[in-house]
Structure formats: C-alpha cells, structure tokens
Amino acid sequence: MIKVTPLLALLIFPGGLFLLNIGMFYEWIDRKLVARFQNRIGPRWFQPLADTIKLLAKEEIIPEKVHAGLFTFLPVFGMAGALASALYVPLAGFAPSYSFSGDLIVVLYLLSMMTLCLGLAGSNTVNRFSLVGATRTLTQLFSYEAPFMLALLGPAILTQSWQISEINFFAQDNIWILVTQPIGFLVALIGLMGKLELPPFDAPEAETEIVSGALTEYSGRGLALFHVGKDIELVIGLTLVSAFYLGGLANPLEFVLKTLGLLVVMALLQSLFARLRIDQTVGLWWRLGALLALIQLLVVLVF
Amino acid sequence: MTTNKTNKFTVPIGPQHPALKEPGHFEFTVDGEIVTGATARLGYVHRGIEKATESRNWIQDVYILERICGICSHVHAMAFAQGVEMLANVEIPPRARAIRTLIAELERIHSHMLWAGVAAHEGGFDTLFMYIWRDRETVMELLEMLTGNRVNYSANVLGGVKFDVQQDQIDEIRKGMDKLEERSRYYLEIVTTDETFLGRTRSIGIMDKKDAAVLGAVGPTARASGVERDVRVDVPYAYYPDFPTVSITDNAGDLEARFVVRMKEVLESVRLIREILDHLPEGDLAVRVPRRIPEGQVISRVEAPRGELFYYIESNGTDTPERVKVRTPTLPNWGSVLALAVGHKLADMPMILVGIDPCFSCNDRMVHITNNKNNDQVWSWEQLRQYGIEYYK
Amino acid sequence: MLQIGSLVGNVLQSLFKRPDTELYPFEKKEVPPRLRGTLVWNPDKCTGCMLCVKDCPANALELVVLDKKNKKFMMRYHADRCIYCSQCVVSCRMNCLKMISEEWELASAQKEPFFVEYGKSEEIEQLLLEKEAQSDAENNGQE
Numbered sequence: 001m002i003k004v005t006p007l008l009a010l011l012i013f014p015g016g017l018f019l020l021n022i023g024m025f026y027e028w029i030d031r032k033l034v035a036r037f038q039n040r041i042g043p044r045w046f047q048p049l050a051d052t053i054k055l056l057a058k059e060e061i062i063p064e065k066v067h068a069g070l071f072t073f074l075p076v077f078g079m080a081g082a083l084a085s086a087l088y089v090p091l092a093g094f095a096p097s098y099s100f101s102g103d104l105i106v107v108l109y110l111l112s113m114m115t116l117c118l119g120l121a122g123s124n125t126v127n128r129f130s131l132v133g134a135t136r137t138l139t140q141l142f143s144y145e146a147p148f149m150l151a152l153l154g155p156a157i158l159t160q161s162w163q164i165s166e167i168n169f170f171a172q173d174n175i176w177i178l179v180t181q182p183i184g185f186l187v188a189l190i191g192l193m194g195k196l197e198l199p200p201f202d203a204p205e206a207e208t209e210i211v212s213g214a215l216t217e218y219s220g221r222g223l224a225l226f227h228v229g230k231d232i233e234l235v236i237g238l239t240l241v242s243a244f245y246l247g248g249l250a251n252p253l254e255f256v257l258k259t260l261g262l263l264v265v266m267a268l269l270q271s272l273f274a275r276l277r278i279d280q281t282v283g284l285w286w287r288l289g290a291l292l293a294l295i296q297l298l299v300v301l302v303f
Numbered sequence: 304m305t306t307n308k309t310n311k312f313t314v315p316i317g318p319q320h321p322a323l324k325e326p327g328h329f330e331f332t333v334d335g336e337i338v339t340g341a342t343a344r345l346g347y348v349h350r351g352i353e354k355a356t357e358s359r360n361w362i363q364d365v366y367i368l369e370r371i372c373g374i375c376s377h378v379h380a381m382a383f384a385q386g387v388e389m390l391a392n393v394e395i396p397p398r399a400r401a402i403r404t405l406i407a408e409l410e411r412i413h414s415h416m417l418w419a420g421v422a423a424h425e426g427g428f429d430t431l432f433m434y435i436w437r438d439r440e441t442v443m444e445l446l447e448m449l450t451g452n453r454v455n456y457s458a459n460v461l462g463g464v465k466f467d468v469q470q471d472q473i474d475e476i477r478k479g480m481d482k483l484e485e486r487s488r489y490y491l492e493i494v495t496t497d498e499t500f501l502g503r504t505r506s507i508g509i510m511d512k513k514d515a516a517v518l519g520a521v522g523p524t525a526r527a528s529g530v531e532r533d534v535r536v537d538v539p540y541a542y543y544p545d546f547p548t549v550s551i552t553d554n555a556g557d558l559e560a561r562f563v564v565r566m567k568e569v570l571e572s573v574r575l576i577r578e579i580l581d582h583l584p585e586g587d588l589a590v591r592v593p594r595r596i597p598e599g600q601v602i603s604r605v606e607a608p609r610g611e612l613f614y615y616i617e618s619n620g621t622d623t624p625e626r627v628k629v630r631t632p633t634l635p636n637w638g639s640v641l642a643l644a645v646g647h648k649l650a651d652m653p654m655i656l657v658g659i660d661p662c663f664s665c666n667d668r669m670v671h672i673t674n675n676k677n678n679d680q681v682w683s684w685e686q687l688r689q690y691g692i693e694y695y696k
Numbered sequence: 697m698l699q700i701g702s703l704v705g706n707v708l709q710s711l712f713k714r715p716d717t718e719l720y721p722f723e724k725k726e727v728p729p730r731l732r733g734t735l736v737w738n739p740d741k742c743t744g745c746m747l748c749v750k751d752c753p754a755n756a757l758e759l760v761v762l763d764k765k766n767k768k769f770m771m772r773y774h775a776d777r778c779i780y781c782s783q784c785v786v787s788c789r790m791n792c793l794k795m796i797s798e799e800w801e802l803a804s805a806q807k808e809p810f811f812v813e814y815g816k817s818e819e820i821e822q823l824l825l826e827k828e829a830q831s832d833a834e835n836n837g838q839e
Contacts, residue, residue, distance in 0.1 A: 038433040039710040041717045128314045132336075132649065199427060200499060208322045208425045208653050268708075272701040273499040275427020277650045278336070280502055363753040366781045430703055437716050448728040451795070457732075457781040465786055466730065489706075497702045 006087060009097040015086030022092075023231030024048040026263060030234070033267035048231070052224050060220030066124050074121045075218070075225035081113035082232040089239045090168050093252035099165040104156060107164065108149060111195065111236065114229055115141045118204075121226075122214025133213025136204040136278045140194060143282045144201075147289035148191030150297060154184040155244040157300050164243070172248030184296040185245045187289055192237045193266060194285070196230065200273035201281055238262050314649060318347055322425060322653035325663035329656070333649055341644040343637055348664045353627055360622045361387055361596060365459060371629065372665040373454045374414045375607040377406050380459040383627070385540060386603035386616040387461050391596050397542070398586040399463035404542035405579050406450065406458050407605075408572040412483065413442045414608035415565040418660045419490065422562070425653045426503040431493065438486045445479045448472060463589025473580050484573045491566040495559065504558035508643050508655045511556055518642060519635040522610020524659045527564045528556035534606040541605075546578055558658050565660075595622050607632055609660050631665035732780045733800035737771050737814040741790040744769055748784035748793060757784060775802060776810035 009015045027048045035042025062068050088096050088103045096103075115137060122134025155177050156162060159170040171177055178185045194201040205213040215226060242249065242258040249255045276284065314333050318326035326347035332340035352371055356364045369380040381403055388395060420435035443453045449472055450456040458464050494500065510520070515528035525532050533550035535543050551567045553560040596618045603614040610632025619625040636659040644655060718725060742759075744767060749757045756777040762768040785793045804810065 033711075036711050036715065037707045038430050039437060039713065039716045040433060041715045128312065132314065132333075199429070202427070203650065206427065206650070208427070209650055211321060268704075269701075271430045271707055272703055273428070274423070274431075274497070274503055276499060276502065277648060279648065359753065360750070362751045362783060362787070366753040366779065366783060369781075370779075430707060434703075434706065440716075447731065449730070451728075451730040451732040451782070451797075452780065455779075455781075457783075460783070460786055465782070493702050498700045 003095045004097055006097040009087060009094075010083070013092075015083060015091065015097075019083065019086050019091065019232055019235065020228060023228060023235050024052065026235050026238070026259075027231045029260065029263060030267055030270075033264060034271050037267065037271040052228060055219075055224035055227070056221055058220040060222060063125055063127070063217050065126050066217075070120070070124050072222065074117045074124070075222040075229065078114040078117035079225050079229035079232065081110045081117070082229050082236065085110040085236055086232075088164055089236055090165065090243050090249045090255075091236070091239055093249050093255035095168075096165050099163060102162045104152065104162050104164055104167070107236075107240070108152070111233055112141065112145065114233055115195070118214045118226070121218070121222075122216075125217045127217055129210040129212070129216045130214050132210050133204050133216065136210075137197075137214055139278055140197070140201065140204055140281060143285040144191050144194035144289065147187050147285060147293040148195065150290075150293035151184045151188035151191060152240065152244060154181050154296055154300050157297070164240075168243050168248045170248075171244060171246075172250050176245065176247040178245045178247075181245070181296055181300065183292050184300075185241075187293050187296065188241050188245065189262070189266070190269075191289070192241055193269065194281070195237060196234055198266070199270050200276045202275060203278040203281060206275060235259070316652065316656075322656065323663075324421065325661075327661070327663050329652075331644065331649065331652060336648045336650065338644050338647055338649060338652065341641045343641055345637070345663065345666055348666070353629065356624055356627045358623065360594070361461060361624065362594075364624060364627070365461065366457065368627070368629070369455055369457065369459075372631070372662055374417060374662065375410065375609065375612070375665065376455045377410045377458060378605050378607045378612055379629070380457075381407060381541070382603045382605045382612055382614045383616070384459045384461055385605070386601045386614050387596060387618075388592065389601045389603065390599050390616065390618055391461075391592050393462060393590055393592055395463050395590055396586040396588070397545075397584040398467075399588055400542040401579055401583055402464045402468060402588075403459065404546075405468070405576060406446070406456060406464075407541070408576050408579075409442060409446055409449075410456075411608045412569050412572050413439060413446070414660075415569050416442065418608075418657075419494075419562065419565065422654065422657050423500075425657045426500060428500055431490070431500075435490060438483065441479050441482055445476055448475060460589055462592040463587070465588070467588055468583065473583075476576065476580060480573050480576055484570065487566055487569045487573070491563065491570075494562045494566065501559065503651075503654060504562060507558050507647065507651050508658055509555070509557045510639055510643055512554075514642065515556070515639065518638045520610075520639045520659075521632045521635055522607070522660075523561060523564045523568065524610070524636050524639060526550065526552045527560035529554045532611065534604050534611050538604060542579065546575060546582075548575055558654055561658050595620060596624075609633055609662060609665075610636065631662065633659070633662045633666050636661070727797050727800060729797050731797035731800055732782050732795040733797050734775060734795070734802055734812075735773055735778065735784070736794050736796055737773070738792045738794070739769060739771070739814065740792075742769050742771075742792045743767060743790060745789070747787040747789070751783050751787045752778075753781060753783065754779050771814045773812045773814065774810060775812055776807075 004013065012018060025048075028043065028045055031047070032042040060072075062071055085107045087098045088107050090096055119134045119138040119141065122130040122137060125131070155167055155171065158177065158181075159167045161167060161170075197205055205215070210216070215223060218226060238259040239249065239255070242262050246258045246262070249258065312333060313330045315328065315330050317323050317328045328344040328347070330342050331338045352367060356367055359367060365380050365383055368383050369376045371379050416435055416439040420432045420439065423429075423431040423435065446456060447453050449468065450458050450466070458466070494504075510518075510524075510528045512529040515525045515530045520528070520530070521532055529552055531550050531552055533548075534540070535548050536550045539547065548571060551564055551571060553564050598618055598620045600615070600617045603616065605612050612632055613630040615626070615628040616624060617626040640655060640659055644652065647655065744759065744761060744764060746759055749759050754777045756774045756779075758772040758774075760770040760772065762770055780795065782795050785795060802809075
C-alpha cells in the first residue's frame with residue numbers, strides 16, 4: 001500500500017484540503033439520499049460548499065457573558081481533533097501516514113474531542129437552549145462511547161493488535177469480519193450514528209425542542225467550522241467501520257465503494273425512525289447496546 | 304448526582320420557536336429535564352376582527368370571518384351564515400346544505416392530515432411528515448377543483464352556496480377518496496405500531512375523563528379521553544340530520560389516542576362524503592336573504608376540525624351587525640395543556656403542545672371586563688361565578 | 697410485537713420512484729377551470745347598480761360614471777386589495793364580472809400592474825377630452 005508523507009497527508013492529501021472536500025461531498029450524498037427516501041428531490045451537488053462559504057462570509061456575533069476566547073477557539077479545537085485523526089486511518093485507501101501500536105484508542109479519543117468541544121461550547125453561554133443541548137450532548141457521549149469502543153474492539157482482538165493499519169491488513173486477507181461478527185457490526189454502525197448525532201439520535205440537536213442545541217449561539221465562522229468538523233467525523237467514522245468490518249480498504253476504489261455502501265445503509269436508517277428522547281437513548285444504549293457488545297466480545301474470546 | 308441547590312430555571316418556548324407554527328409564549332420551569340410548572344401567554348396574533356365586523360355589512364362579513372383561520376375557514380363562514388339565516392328566518396335548500404357539509408368534511412380531512420404531519424415533525428419523524436403532506440395534496444387539489452382555491456374556499460354566501468357540484472367533479476372526488484382511504488389506513492397502522500414513534504406518544508400527556516370534562520376540553524382532545532362531545536351528533540346542523548355521523552372516542556387519553564381519534568375521523572369523513580355524493584339532492588343553490596337582517600340575537604355552533612366553534616351574533620335591524628362574538632375551540636384546550644405539562648420531560652413539551660392541535664390565529668379575542676370591584680388580576684372560580692350572577696341580575 | 701421501522705416498504709419504494717416535487721417554473725400543473733384568478737369586467741351589460749362596489753370586503757372596486765343615461769361606466773380594479781373571494785361575481789345580476797383561471801401568476805415587482813382600469817378606451821379618451829374642455833371653459837369664463 002502506498003504511504004503518503006505525513007506533512008502532505010495532514011495538509012493536502014488525503015487529509016487536510018482533500019478531506020474537507022470529501023466531507024462536504026459525503027454530506028451532500030447523505031442529504032440527497034435522505035431526500036430521495038422521503039420522496040423529494042434534495043439539494044444540488046454544491047449545496048454544502050455553498051452553505052460553508054455563506055457561513056464564512058457572515059458576521060460572527062459573540063454573545064454577552066461568554067468567555068470570548070473559548071467561544072472562538074472551541075470550533076477550531078474540535079475540527080483540529082477530527083483532522084488530526086486522518087493521519088491514523090486508512091483514508092482514501094492509502095496506508096495511514098503515522099501508525100503506531102495503540103493508535104485505535106488515540107483515534108477514538110480524537111473523535112470524541114469534537115463532541116466534548118460541542119458540549120463545552122454549549123455550556124459556555126447563558127442561553128437556556130444551549131445549556132440543555134450541551135447536557136444532552138454530554139449525556140449521549142457517555143452512553144454510546146462504551147458499546148462503540150467495544151464493538152471496534154472485536155476486530156482488534158481478532159487481529160491481536162491495537163494498530164489500525166494492522167487491523168486493516170488483517171481484514172483484507174481474511175473473510176469479512178462482518179460475517180463472523182454481525183452483532184458487532186450492528187453495534188458499530190448504530191454507535192456511529194449516535195456519535196454523529198444523526199436521527200434517531202439527534203436529541204442534542206433537536207430542532208423542534210431546543211432550537212439548535214449547543215450550536216444555538218454560533219454563527220458565521222464558528223458554525224461553519226463545527227459543521228465541517230461534523231462532516232469530517234462522518235468520513236473518518238465511515239472509514240473506520242468499513243475498514244474493520246467490511247474487509248479492509250486496499251485501494252481508493254474499495255474505499256469509495258465500501259464507504260458509500262455504508263452511507264446508503266445509514267441514510268436508510270436515518271429516515272426510518274422517530275427521534276428518541278435522551279432518556280430513551282441512554283436506556284437503549286446502556287441496556288441493549290452494552291449487552292450486545294459484551295455478547296459479541298464473549299463470542300470472540302471463546303472461539 | 305445531587306447538588307445543594309436544585310437546578311431550576313425557566314425555558315421559554317416562543318414567541319419565535321421552531322416548535323410553534325404561530326407565535327405564543329410558554330414558560331416552563333424546568334428541573335433538569337422534568338417540567339415543574341407552566342404558564343402561557345397568548346395574544347400575539349390579535350387582529351381586531353370582531354371589531355372589524357361591526358363596520359362592514361353582512362355580506363362582507365362572511366369573508367372577513369372566513370379569514371380568522373386558514374385551516375378552518377369554511378366552518379367559520381358556515382357558522383356565521385347559519386346564524387344570520389336563523390336571524391332572517393330563511394330556510395336554505397337541501398342541496399346547499401349538502402354541499403356545505405361536503406366541503407366541511409373535506410376540510411376536516413385536510414386539517415387532520417396537516418396536523419398529523421406537523422405532529423410527526425415535532426416528534427422527529429420527518430419521513431412520516433413528508434409522506435402525509437404529500438398525500439394531503441390530493442385533498443387540496445380536490446378542493447381547488449371544487450371551489451377555486453386551496454385555502455379560504457369562499458364557498459358560502461348568505462342563503463346557500465356559490466357553486467354547484469358537477470358530475471365529472473363527483474367522479475374525481477370519488478377517486479380521491481379511494482386514494483385517501485388507503486393512505487389513511489396505512490398511516491393509522493404506522494402510528495399505532497411503530498416502536499420509536501410509540502415511545503414518543505404512548506402514555507405521554509394522559510388526561511383522564513374526569514379531568515377532560517372539568518377542564519372543558521373540546522373536540523378530538525376531549526374525545527381521545529373518552530368524553531363524548533361532538534356538535535355534529537349532539538346538535539346536528541347543515542346536512543347532518545339526514546346523514547348522521549358517529550362520534551369517535553378512545554379511552555387512553557394519551558397522545559397516541561389523539562392520533563388514533565383523528566385518523567379514524569378522517570376515515571369516517573371519507574365514508575360520509577361517499578354517502579353524501581351518492582344521495583345528493585336536486586334543487587337550488589341559494590335563496591335570497593334580505594340586506595337588512597331583523598333584530599335579534601342568535602347562537603350558532605358548528606364542529607370545526609378542532610372542536611366546538613361557537614358564534615354569538617346580535618343584530619340591530621340595519622345592514623351591519625351589532626356584535627359578533629367568536630369562541631374558537633383552541634381556547635378551552637389550553638387549560639388542559641397547562642395542567643398536564645407538569646411532571647413530563649422537556650422533550651415532550653412540543654408534542655404535548657401540538658397534541659391539542661393549536662390554532663393561535665383562531666385564538667386571540669379580547670375579553671373586556673368592566674366593573675371589577677376588587678381590581679384583581681386573577682379570579683377564583685367563586686369570584687367568577689359571583690360576577691356572573693350579579694351581571695345577569 | 698416489536699415493530700421497528702414500519703415505514704421501510706414505502707421508504708425503499710420512494711428511492712426508485714420519481715420525486716413528488718413539481719419543478720415549478722419549468723413545469724406547471726394544469727389549473728382547474730374554477731380557479732379564481734384575476735377579475736375581468738364586461739362593460740356591455742353593466743347597469744351601474746354598484747352592488748359589486750358595496751359588497752366587496754376589501755374595497756377593491758370603484759365604478760366611475762361617465763354617462764349615466766347611456767350606461768357608460770369605467771371600472772377601476774385594485775388587484776392588490778382584492779382578496780379573490782368572488783363575491784362581486786355573485787352580486788352582479790347581469791353577469792358582467794368573471795374571475796378567469798388563465799391568469800393567476802399575478803406577482804409583480806412594481807405597483808402599476810395592480811391598478812387596472814377597464815372600460816372602452818374611446819370612451820375614456822372622450823371623457824378626458826370633455827373634462828379638459830370643461831375646465832378650459834371654466835378658466836376662460838373666470839378670466
């Protein structure tokens with residue numbers, strides 16, 4: 001597998017600029033698919049790009065009684081975390097640029113940094129809606145993190161390594177782990193939806209209840225950075241899950257096909273369900289999700 | 304996690320909020336996610352319509368009153384026209400009554416489908432929202448074909464209706480009814496079996512029969528708790544004496560029951576429309592009503608899609624009314640929301656608010672109390688009763 | 697019974713069906729003949745009873761009397777005040793008024809299209825000439 005030099009990977013390809021654009025492309029595909037499932041037309045291909053450019057051009061209003069430094073820098077930290085994790089995953093089918101033993105844990109925490117930044121950003125203001133949204137974001141973080149990590153641990157145990165690139169190689173050489181660990185795949189997929197706050201787990205951002213959750217006070221550049229950060233998280237999450245369960249990513253063609261296939265399934269799941277209340281989400285994850293993940297681990301350890 | 308001071312603060316919903324389609328202000332005192340108190344403030348959409356009717360003649364007033372609400376416009380005009388016809392002592396021909404009922408039932412279908420879509424959207428179920436509104440286009444096209452406009456049909460004149468129903472239109476209506484019936488049955492099934500949606504609606508906002516009767520709830524909100532209040536059954540008007548309808552009730556009293564009652568009412572309206580189309584009587588469309596209505600007072604009640612609509616019309620013999628008072632069905636239902644809200648989670652508030660099918664534009668009338676001895680802002684039930692007794696002595 | 701995702705049949709079907717959106721300016725649906733579009737007035741049968749003017753809820757009609765004995769009138773129609781209720785159509789006993797369904801896209805960026813004057817143009821010109829002649833005569837008389 002080709003390996004790109006780390007600096008190039010971080011700034012331009014396959015992380016950095018390329019990742020930003022791929023993130024927007026995937027967001028467009030997701031919105032278009034959900035619209036088609038709802039029997040509507042959906043946006044045109046440049047819509048997420050147009051949204052980002054428009055937001056960057058708007059005035060950024062810093063509300064009163066907030067810590068201005070935190071307010072402006074939290075979106076940057078979140079996006080930085082998401083961008084940094086591109087160095088360790090097999091993005092676009094190329095081998096990860098930096099790879100060391102244990103980088104699975106690092107990537108998971110870098111992705112969670114985005115959610116933490118969201119929660120902090122919401123708690124930073126005096127706005128009621130942001131406070132409620134921040135509470136819900138952090139509650140959801142506590143609830144899906146454990147099953148998601150356990151589900152990603154299944155293939156790691158099979159490979160007997162904590163290194164993502166090795167798990168990637170292992171998955172390419174053997175049969176798809178989806179077949180041998182279906183429950184783990186299910187938990188990983190739904191955990192990914194929880195991480196990205198996609199419906200039915202979008203209680204932290206419920207439009208009809210708390211306007212926009214933690215992002216209510218943001219406008220202009222901060223909001224654009226948060227949105228782009230979420231798109232990047234989408235791509236990296238899809239890469240991780242498809243690299244582990246769908247037989248590894250050996251070349252760009254496989255990357256495109258497998259991640260898009262997973263995106264179609266996620267769009268389908270998005271449009272089928274009503275929004276779960278936050279206490280229902282927590283209940284579901286801690287009872288059903290953790291149980292399933294533990295069963296899966298047991299099966300892996302025994303056989 | 305316990306702290307020494309409880310985390311009580313107020314979450315304002317409105318006047319601008321994505322949960323409300325029209326402005327209204329609600330303040331919920333919240334402790335974490337549990338609501339501990341609720342107050343409401345209405346009046347943002349007051350347009351002074353009752354005063355405007357006093358300076359226009361009877362014929363113009365039909366159209367002014369029709370525009371109180373966009374979704375229940377036909378029943379407002381029908382209630383007014385009925386009242387004036389009672390005052391003027393004219394009897395409208397049976398074909399006019401049948402056409403009025405036909406359009407009222409089509410409007411009921413339209414209103415319930417609109418509400419079901421909005422309530423699904425509040426619960427986060429956008430797919431159901433899009434599908435229901437796509438099928439609502441069927442009934443809007445039927446109404447446009449029949450009356451000429453998709454909202455504010457302007458079908459009523461004093462003394463009858465404006466236009467006739469022709470044979471090819473009857474065929475189109477039948478086709479539309481077949482399609483609507485199939486889709487409504489599908490949605491009824493979805494609403495009662497989908498687990499995620501039931502998690503948002505079952506056992507939420509339960510109002511038992513005694514509370515509903517005491518708080519004065521009307522319409523499908525009351526019928527979902529088992530209280531049988533339906534003006535079409537209790538005091539039939541228009542064409543309902545000839546083609547009676549059944550009042551649909553459910554005993555659960557929660558949000559799911561309100562969905563079930565409204566979808567079943569859609570099916571019942573479909574059945575009623577088919578029956579009316581089969582037996583449409585021949586005759587004129589309108590009779591002549593004099594321009595000056597004789598003196599008198601009259602009360603006119605109809606069943607709007609949201610409940611009982613109540614008109615009081617007083618005439619002083621000239622060609623403009625003396626007083627028109629409108630009491631719309633959403634107003635008594637607010638009491639039930641505020642009483643129910645305590646104890647539920649904040650995430651349920653939009654669903655409970657939308658569960659009574661609020662129509663804020665209908666709502667805002669002015670109540671002017673003069674001769675207030677104590678100068679209080681809040682009256683108890685006893686004080687109100689005492690005031691009423693003294694007023695009518 | 698645990699039924700999750702009961703909409704799945706419809707949702708999958710919708711992926712392969714044509715979307716239900718109507719691409720408005722490029723494809724327009726046919727309007728029914730009863731659609732209440734803009735108002736047209738036929739001056740031939742008008743008797744000048746002014747019932748339409750009295751009954752309009754929005755005061756959108758004005759009838760200018762050019763010559764009462766020969767029944768020559770001019771009507772001014774404020775299309776921006778009109779609420780398209782068609783009460784004037786019903787009030788007119790001679791069926792001079794009609795709401796046509798062909799013209800219903802009435803949005804405009806200027807105010808002029810909303811002030812419509814109906815009537816035979818020769819008569820309007822004659823009226824204006826007469827009025828000018830009259831005012832000239834008055835001015836000459838005063839001097």
